[in-house]
Amino acid sequence: MPADKLTDKLTDTLTIGVFDSGFGGLTVLRELLPLIPGARYIYLGDTARLPYGSKSHETIARYAVSSARYLHEQGADLLVIACNTATALAFDDIRHAMPIPVIGVIQPGAEAALAASQGQVLVLATQATIQSHAYAHALHSLGLKATEKACPLLVPLVEEGWTNHPVTDEVIKIYLTEALTEAPEARTLLLGCTHYPLIEPAIARVLSSLGHPLTIIDSAQATARTTAQAIATHFPNRKPQETSPTCTFYATDSIEKFQRLGSNFLGQPLSKVHLLDLGG
Structure with missing residues (x-):
């Protein structure tokens, strides 16, 4: 304009x-x-x-x-x-x-992760977003290491309204356990899907139960x-x-x-x- x-x-x-x-x-x-x-x-x-x-x-x-x-x-x-x-x-x-x-939504999320961490960033997102490697490219361009984890079950659980449900907690735990095994040095977690802010409290709760608290970055914010x-x-x-x-x-x-x-x-x-x- x-x-x-x-x-x-x-x-x-x-x-x-x-x-x-x-x-x-x-x-x-x-x-x-x-x-x-x-x-x-x-x-x-x-x-x-x-x-x-x-x-x-x-x-x-x-x-x-x-x-x-x-x-x-x-x-x-x-x-x-x-x-x-x-x-x-x-x-x-x-x-x-x-x-x-x-x-x-991707570059702002990556820049927020940079402000929060100088190390490895764990990205949770949908299969399509992960396959694009858009977050990895954005984070790498800022000098950050990125580990990406596709979480295909989380969107339907959120849309079902199960944002505070034992099943959702268990699914999150499985995804995070797998991701943290691959990226044990991660200190920052980037929510790479706009559905995920609704389950941010559940993600934080599961991280605490795993004894692996991370700084959570909400790409929507x-x-x-x-x-x-x-x-x-x-x-x-x-x-x-x-x-x-x-x-x-x-x-x-x-x-x-x-x-x-x-x-x-x-x-x-x-x-x-x-x-x-x-x-x-």
């Missing part, structure tokens, strides 16, 4: 678009709301076309770019890709297609902080608004399910969810 257009936002309400393939990105929105008050938020969950992880790079890029363009058409001044898979596999495609600032910094950079003359943030929600399928599950991720009831057809 040209500099004169950026400064035009001095008196306008800043609009932040947040995109995910489903519900998990709502944990990023949850962190953004208190950090950047007075903004207008538009959230799009592409639930009709998930999971992204089983699709090709070309398909993921096409889906993500179409969603990003829709958010821009709705007035987004800045776009947050609150989806690890889309960030890992299509971030450059999205950034090149958008005339506005674009922020993903890190992404929100990076977004606030980006706003200060791209909109330096924007004055904070005194009003409460407003949110508009779109889902491409099952709006009732999105509203029901989404409230758990956002930490508060969702307002009306609009059904959106983005095509194939």
Whole structure:
């Protein structure tokens, strides 16, 4: 966006678009709301076309770019890709297609890990994110060692609502025991999936029971902080608004399910969810 257009936002309400393939990105929105008050938020969950992880790079890029363009058409001044898979596999495609600032979730998480640790970082994420090695590349570029662990059972457990359940604790224990056997020197744990903040207390509890406490990095929190910094950079003359943030929600399928599950991720009831057809 040209500099004169950026400064035009001095008196306008800043609009932040947040995109995910489903519900998990709502944990990023949850962190953004208190950090950047007075903004207008538009959230799009592409639930009709998930999971992204089983699709090709070309398909993921096409889906993500179409969603990003829709958010821009709705007035987004800045776009947050609150989806690890889309960030890992299509971030450059999205950034090149958008005339506005674009922020993903991977680099902020890696930079937060750097601030917390100079040693080895253990990354928990979905199979698709781990297979992309996006976190490993980002951490290595910062001089950090990375051990990645795919945890495919955690997302369905979170979506089932079993965030404080013995079964979930046992699954977490199995994954962490395996990961720590491979990376016994790890001192930092990076949550590389936006579903995982909902089970962060369970992860901390299991780590304590294993006698291996780690500093836990929530990439959703890190992404929100990076977004606030980006706003200060791209909109330096924007004055904070005194009003409460407003949110508009779109889902491409099952709006009732999105509203029901989404409230758990956002930490508060969702307002009306609009059904959106983005095509194939």
